[in-house]
Amino acid sequence: MESKSHLTKNYIFRKSTAIVLVLILMTSLLAACSKGDSGSDSDNRVLRVGFLYSSADNEQYLRQQYTDSFELLNPDIEIQIVSAMNYDDQRYEEYDPKKKQPDPYESLKELLTGKNPVDVLMIDLGNMKRLVKDNMLKQLEPYIQDSEFDIQDIVPTVLEGIKDAGEGSLYGLAPTFSSSALFYNKAVFTEAGVPFPTDGMEWNELFTLAKRVTKGEGKERKFGLTFSRYGGDPYYDTQNYAAPLRLKVWDDKGEKMTVDTAQWAKVWKDVLPLYKEKIIPGQQDMNIDDGAMMEKRAFNPFQGDMFLSGRVAMTIGGYDYITELSRAKSAAEKNKNITPVDWDVVTVPTFPEEPNVGGNIYMNNLMTINAKAANSDDAWKFIEFNNSKEWAKLKSRSTYEMVSRISFLKPKDGADYNIKAFYTLKPVPPSDTDNERLYRDKPNIWDVNQYGSQLFMEVIDGKKSVEEALKEWQTKGDALLQKMKEDPQASIHTLNGGGVAGEIYK
Structure with missing residues (x-):
């Protein structure tokens, strides 16, 4: 049995300890209250x-x-x-x-x-x-x-x-x-007896492959390539294609055109045959069913997406496109009327002048x-x-x-x-031209691009040669840019009095 003195000592020790704990707790609460009252914390x-x-x-x-x-x-x-x-x-x-x-x-x-x-x-x-x-x-x-x-x-x-x-x-x-890669449909290549695309290809090699897998007519035609999953405008395809080369349409001040050059001529000549020979679908090919809108036809959940529909062998798509392809595969497991695409990816082709740059990395x-x-x-x-x-x-x-x-x-x-296809290439270096400022200060400078688009379509239709179109774009684009230098609000539509608009659209 413990002695009375020992019990007393234990009691005093426990009581002292309790008092210390209470004091600590009260100090913490007071500090918290003080902090809350002041609305500030010097340690933050x-x-x-x-x-x-x-x-x-x-x-x-x-x-x-x-x-x-x-x-x-x-x-x-x-x-x-x-x-x-x-x-x-x-x-x-x-x-x-x-x-x-x-x-x-x-x-x-x-x-x-x-x-x-x-x-x-x-x-x-x-x-x-x-x-x-x-x-x-x-x-x-x-x-x-x-x-x-x-x-x-x-x-x-x-x-x-x-x-x-x-x-x-x-x-x-x-x-x-974010990044892009070249998606390809394995079945299309296998059926055509053409080898799959590979990492590290150059653009001319890709265009050759695209031509080899293109076949058929009308609704049954299989196209070789699109520059985006939903197709695009031929002129802007040339812009996206040439992005790694960092070619400019106008100078840094937006006062002088820079398109009448051998480099731009080569870009146009590279892309031109893809449209003339229907290796890339035009808008009329993508909207081929529009005339039958009122007629009953098979349900196509991939309408508008030429790659998912199995009508394009290759397309350039972003990493987020994989989610859409996965959804299509899951849907096909539940619906036998849906045919999923058996696909893979490789790096976006490059130019010999810029061998490691591409892929639209942002x-x-x-x-x-x-x-x-x-x-x-x-x-x-x-x-x-x-x-x-x-x-x-x-x-x-x-x-x-x-x-x-x-x-x-x-x-x-x-x-x-092949997930490495999305991160093997370097991003295109940012342009030195502040185009955002130019579009803000000269809101109608867009007209110059629109005219380039019109001229490219005339080349596709055989109305002009590449050299003739670029020279005309250079000359009449210069005239419009000079008018915009005098009047930032000037546009093709407001220059009728000055004659520039009439000249451009002749």
């Missing part, structure tokens, strides 16, 4: 994250996509989302052609240099390139080295594309990217640090988290884009296809 830090466009409607999406998880793991950091331009400012405002439209790039610079600048700026590759030239962003290499952040697992061509736009240095990281969520960031350490912490393997593992299951971590780039839903 603010991280301002800027976007080019936002609004009250889509801020929730931006938080779900990029900031909620980070704030959950970093409760001492408060994220403030800031936008350079608000969608609602234009949504509820009637368009006035005489009113000068805001310059998005100048608005971005204001985010970086204003009274309360952002710490992180999320932008596209083109704007990053311009901001780097203006010395407004921080290089990320020092942060990567200090934190021993692993970039070896990031898609090499993504990193190379970012460095190309950053004059050889890394000024941003992109957690995801990075619209590049995360960069303001050169004048007030909280650059947390800015890097934010970028590090959103570009981590942990983030990529989570988002690889839920995003329509591709994550930039190779470890988590795997075919969807257990499918078997």
Whole structure:
């Protein structure tokens, strides 16, 4: 039996301990109350994250996509989302052609240099390139080295594309990217006895394959190729085809045409036979059933999608197209009247002048640090988290884009296809021409492109040679650009008095 003195000591010890715990609890509660009363927390830090466009409607999406998880793991950091331009400012405002439209790039610079600048700026590759030239962003290499952040697992061509736009240095990281590849229908090639396309092909090789698998007439014709899954306009197909060559329609100031050249002539001559020989379907081929709209015909859930309908052997499609192809396969398992496409992908063909560039790779969520960031350490912490393997593992299951971590780039839903085709090529470097500004300052400069489209159709119809069409485009495009220099609101339709419109449409 314990002695009375020992029991007394235990009682005193337990009572003292209880008093200490109560005091600690009361201190915590008082601190919490004090913090709540003041509405501030001296330990909390603010991280301002800027976007080019936002609004009250889509801020929730931006938080779900990029900031909620980070704030959950970093409760001492408060994220403030800031936008350079608000969608609602234009949504509820009637368009006035005489009113000068805001310059998005100048608005971005204001985010970086204003009274309360952002710490992180999320932008596209083109704007990053311009901001780097203006010395407004921080290089990320020092942060990567200090934190021993692993970039070896990031898609090499993504990193190379970012460095190309950053004059050889890394000024941003992109957690995801979008890309395209060449989809092909295995059955069409097998039936024609033609070998499948392969990675690393050049465009002339692809065009030869497309010609070999083209056959049939009318509704039964199988076409070799489309530049997009829904077909397109012949003129804009030439623009997309030539994108890696970085040819320009006009100079950087939008005052002089640059199309009467041997390079543009070759581009037109490359694409021209594909339309003349109906290797690529024209609009009349895609709408071949329009005349029978009132007649009863078989249900076709793939109407308008020539590849899914089995009428095109090859098409260029984005990574998100895989979801549509998977849906079609699932539907075919339930409906015997639906025939799914047995497909695979290879890299988009390239030019010998630009052997590793293509695939329509876009990075619209590049995360960069303001050169004048007030909280650059947390800015890097934010970028590090959103570009981590942990983030990529989570988002690889839920995003329509591709994550930039190779470890988590795997075919969807257990499918078997050549996923490397989507990330083998480098993105086309951003243009030095600020076309967005030109379209804003000269809203009718679009007329120049429209005239080029008209001339290309005349070449297809045999009314003009390629050289004649390009020379005419150069001459009359120059005339219209000069008129726009004098009057930014000038257009083909408003120049009748000056004679330019009449000349263009003669």
